[in-house]
Amino acid sequence: MFESINIKSSVPVYVQIENLVQFAIASGRLKADHKLPSAQVLAEKIQVNPNTVAKAYRDLEVMGLVYTWHGMGVFVEKGAQGRCSQQCRKQIVGRLHEVVSEAKAAAMSAQEIKQICRASMASNASIYGDPPAAMLALVKKQKSSKKK
Amino acid sequence: MFESINIKSSVPVYVQIENLVQFAIASGRLKADHKLPSAQVLAEKIQVNPNTVAKAYRDLEVMGLVYTWHGMGVFVEKGAQGRCSQQCRKQIVGRLHEVVSEAKAAAMSAQEIKQICRASMASNASIYGDPPAAMLALVKKQKSSKKK
Numbered sequence A, B: 001m002f003e004s005i006n007i008k009s010s011v012p013v014y015v016q017i018e019n020l021v022q023f024a025i026a027s028g029r030l031k032a033d034h035k036l037p038s039a040q041v042l043a044e045k046i047q048v049n050p051n052t053v054a055k056a057y058r059d060l061e062v063m064g065l066v067y068t069w070h071g072m073g074v075f076v077e078k079g080a081q082g083r084c085s086q087q088c089r090k091q092i093v094g095r096l097h098e099v100v101s102e103a104k105a106a107a108m109s110a111q112e113i114k115q116i117c118r119a120s121m122a123s124n125a126s127i128y129g130d131p132p133a134a135m136l137a138l139v140k141k142q143k144s145s146k147k148k
Helices: A013-026 A039-046 A050-062 A080-105 A110-122 A133-147 B013-026 B039-046 B050-062 B080-105 B110-122 B133-147
Strands: A066-069 A073-076 B066-069 B073-076
Touching: A013 A050, A013 A080, A013 B080, A039 A050, A050 A066, A050 A073, A080 A110, A080 B013, A080 B080, A080 B110, A080 B133, A110 A133, A110 B080, A110 B110, A133 B080, B013 B050, B013 B080, B039 B050, B050 B066, B050 B073, B080 B110, B110 B133
Parallel strands: none
Antiparallel strands: A066 A073, B066 B073
């Protein structure tokens, strides 16, 4: 689940952790009372400061999605899936709208946007990594096709 | 062009200004040597601190997209469109990939993602504002359709 964290992304690492936990809860991969890795263990695995992981866990606790059992660890809250799913979908709809509007403002066509989404749906590239080469090739292809 | 700036958005205002200028250059709406509104005038219009606008203009100058003619104002660089278009497309492909991957991780289907993109393409809602009600309705509709 945390293997797609990319410390070089423009998305802060603590936000990446928060998002990945939320998506895993929303999709049912992380169930109620499932234990998250300790901040120390996860921080070592992804090579960041333990405070970064601790901040993400604190934020998730404030959102009511996880709870801390002192001395035992951090666990997924009961009933988190319903709330999380609705919240994630709303956030994703908002972000999709933002990017599609940006694409429109930059004069990209509906056809191009559809093509990029299709390529992204089909790829297994990590969320916060660089887009796969096949997608970046679409940028260039569209540009040269304009010259015709 | 700057009417879609939203000071309540999670995207910082100076980034919104930078993006809007870039999209306008990329799409050919802002041509070489076109004068941008002064930082003072734009700041008053969108009700922000003039330093916010000045920061955006400085960043755009560092990117080589605009130049300052002291005492005269800020103008679009010659040849900016080509560079800007390529840069914008790359950035938008990256962000589309990120959001589509997030949607996949949150267990949204290809059908839903397509539907949301289509609704966004069809809407005239401001880029950085809330997504239109019709799109938010898709979030709920999908949720209730799951219960069937």
